[in-house]
Amino acid sequence: MSAAPIRVLVIDDEPPIRKLLRMGLTTQGYEVLEASNGKIALEKLTEEPALIILDLGLPDIGGHELLRTIRARNEAVPIVVLSSRGDEAGKVQALDLGADDYLTKPFGMDELLARLRAALRHQLQVQGERPVFRSGDLSVDLVRRIVKVGEREVKLSPKEYDLLRVLVQHAGKVLTHRFLLRELWDELTDAQYLRVYVRQLRQKIEADPERPQYVLTETGIGYRLRAGD
Structure with a gap:
């Protein structure tokens, strides 16, 4: 029996970005959930994603506020933040709020996949730290x-x-x-x-x-x- 696909929640208000991520992730065997704003994202958390990709520029809830809310509900789920180029203060704040990593738009799919794998490895290491x-x-x-x-x-x-x-x-x-x-x-x-x-x-x-x-x-x-x- 094959393992269940890893479920990724993509939170981004730009349809082209969501389409790019959906296509790139599904071809690698991931199951993709999508949310175009913070309200939908919070509803999707009930589907227990194993990974979250979060764009900080959302129309309804500030990205950092949403990140803080997600972390309050789930301390362990890896979160990779998408941010605009040059927004160092926003990246630092996101990492301090509990994000695992960040990518600057525009980004390559290979780099994103590598960051997701690293975030999953980090989660497993924290759960069962190797000596x-x-x-x-x-x-x-x-x-x-x-x-x-x-x-x-x-x-x-x-x-x-x-x-x-x-x-x-x-x-x-x-x-x-x-x-x-x-x-x-x-x-x-x-x-x-x-x-x-x-x-x-x-x-x-x-x-x-x-x-x-x-x-x-x-x-x-x-x-x-x-x-x-």
Whole structure:
């Protein structure tokens, strides 16, 4: 018996975008639900989508308000936000409200599918966290606190390890500067502290720290750890 298709709720008021997403997702085996506004989207939540694609520019309910409402009803469902180019403040706010990722319009279907897969992997990892994380040559043993690149063990300071641990726990998800500062320090600190530790971590785990393969920068927003293979 084949597995049931993954149900995706597409919330977007533009018919051409919904058509594009419906065609692209169904050809990949997804089941697509559609909502042209926030009111319909909230009604569709009763059909228990496994993924949500949310456009922030809706006609009736503000995208951020809708995101907050969805998160209050379902803490776990992965949400990928669609936003306009250059709206960094809107992206940051959406991520801080619980979105898992974002895409800037216009976007490619291959990129969207990759982001959806990463969001699903992150959800599964949170639900049943693996003791050893692997991505390429990088491995992080969260039980024994051992970090390796290939066969080489990497020695990290306590704060560097804490930063990597948070990134691993949310691998594939964009983490905002504000979120990381809250997780790593008791109170909000200058983001320069975070940049220093990211730079130090990259010096130890990246083959070329200037062209990182693991700890990726989301310009103006935060950082993302490349999801496991």
